[in-house]
Amino acid sequence: MTTPAFIQVDGLEKTFPGPLGQEPVTVFQNLDFEIEKGEFVCLIGHSGCGKSTILNILAGLDAASDGYVFMENKEVTGPGLDRGVVFQGHALMPWLTVRENVAFAVKSRFKHHSKDEVNAQVEKYVDMVGLTPAIDKKPHQLSGGMRQRVGIARAFAIEPKMLLMDEPFGALDALTRGVIQDELLAICQATNQTVFMITHDVDEAILLADKILLMTNGPFAEVAECAYNPLTKPRSRQEMHHDDHYYPFRNHLMDFLVNGPSTPYADKSSDGTPPAMEEAPRTGPKRVVNA
Numbered sequence: 227m228t229t230p231a232f233i234q235v236d237g238l239e240k241t242f243p244g245p246l247g248q249e250p251v252t253v254f255q256n257l258d259f260e261i262e263k264g265e266f267v268c269l270i271g272h273s274g275c276g277k278s279t280i281l282n283i284l285a286g287l288d289a290a291s292d293g294y295v296f297m298e299n300k301e302v303t304g305p306g307l308d309r310g311v312v313f314q315g316h317a318l319m320p321w322l323t324v325r326e327n328v329a330f331a332v333k334s335r336f337k338h339h340s341k342d343e344v345n346a347q348v349e350k351y352v353d354m355v356g357l358t359p360a361i362d363k364k365p366h367q368l369s370g371g372m373r374q375r376v377g378i379a380r381a382f383a384i385e386p387k388m389l390l391m392d393e394p395f396g397a398l399d400a401l402t403r404g405v406i407q408d409e410l411l412a413i414c415q416a417t418n419q420t421v422f423m424i425t426h427d428v429d430e431a432i433l434l435a436d437k438i439l440l441m442t443n444g445p446f447a448e449v450a451e452c453a454y455n456p457l458t459k460p461r462s463r464q465e466m467h468h469d470d471h472y473y474p475f476r477n478h479l480m481d482f483l484v485n486g487p488s489t490p491y492a493d494k495s496s497d498g499t500p501p502a503m504e505e506a507p508r509t510g511p512k513r514v515v516n517a
């Protein structure tokens with residue numbers, strides 16, 4: 227008998243009631259996928275295909291219309307502190323300092339921790355995201371990137387079995403985004419964290435994910451492909467474009483987003499070598515031959 231995956235999603239479907247007098251809308255259907263412990267999974271797909279709804283169902287914040295989510299063989303039926311969620315808007319409490327915001331989550335998760343234990347836990351994770359100098363500041367005294375880091379520290383500080391992130395870096399400038407991606411990668415590698423993350427950024431997915439779920443457009447969206455990241459680990463933003471798989475894999479993901487599903491990446495090269503680059507269409511001017 228095979229051991230069930232850490233997260234098992236079976237036949238997930240979500241139908242929302244339509245606006246007054248209109249038919250209900252099935253946003254996605256027949257979703258089946260698995261997440262192994264310690265795996266980093268990214269979900270990509272166009273706006274409206276239901277990515278946030280899926281994440282909310284995994285978090286237990288929304289209910290599926292059909293199908294199931296199991297975590298460690300137990301059905302997910304509501305929110306729980308075994309799952310940490312990071313949204314695009316960091317959702318910090320503005321009247322609390324960084325320390326107090328993170329401590330609030332730690333105290334809810336570890337009810338029997340002493341004051342010193344809570345403090346130690348808070349300081350460990352605030353330090354991990356490089357915010358020790360700002361630990362006693364309030365959110366309005368921080369930049370957007372710093373606030374997002376607090377959200378990440380808070381989610382990690384409860385030591386969740388699974389971290390769920392909905393476009394956590396979507397509102398950040400490219401430089402800050404890169405720095406926090408590197409931090410996230412380092413923390414995930416150090417803690418073997420299981421992560422499910424939504425992103426619109428193909429390079430972010432290639433850098434961070436072990437596997438990438440590719441969703442078709444809604445309504446009736448489905449996961450068309452589960453693409454395993456062929457780039458060797460550890461990956462870095464600075465080096466990953468030198469990996470032979472980078473451009474073929476990136477092109478595959480971009481082609482999916484532009485043209486829809488095609489041959490799965492794994493089937494394009496069965497022997498582990500990168501598939502040959504598809505030749506770009508020749509659009510240059512035709513050579514005029516003088517008669």
Ligand SMILES: Nc1ncnc2c1ncn2[C@@H]1O[C@H](COP(=O)(O)OP(=O)(O)OP(=O)(O)O)[C@@H](O)[C@H]1O
Pocket residue numbers: 242243253271272273274275276277278279280444
């Ligand atoms: N509570 C709701 N009631 C009715 N329709 C909803 C509700 N929540 C979401 N929807 C619809 O479900 C669809 C999927 O929404 P969702 O936010 O999950 O998509 P998404 O893929 O995350 O989009 P984006 O990439 O733009 O964030 C959208 O068409 C949205 O309008």
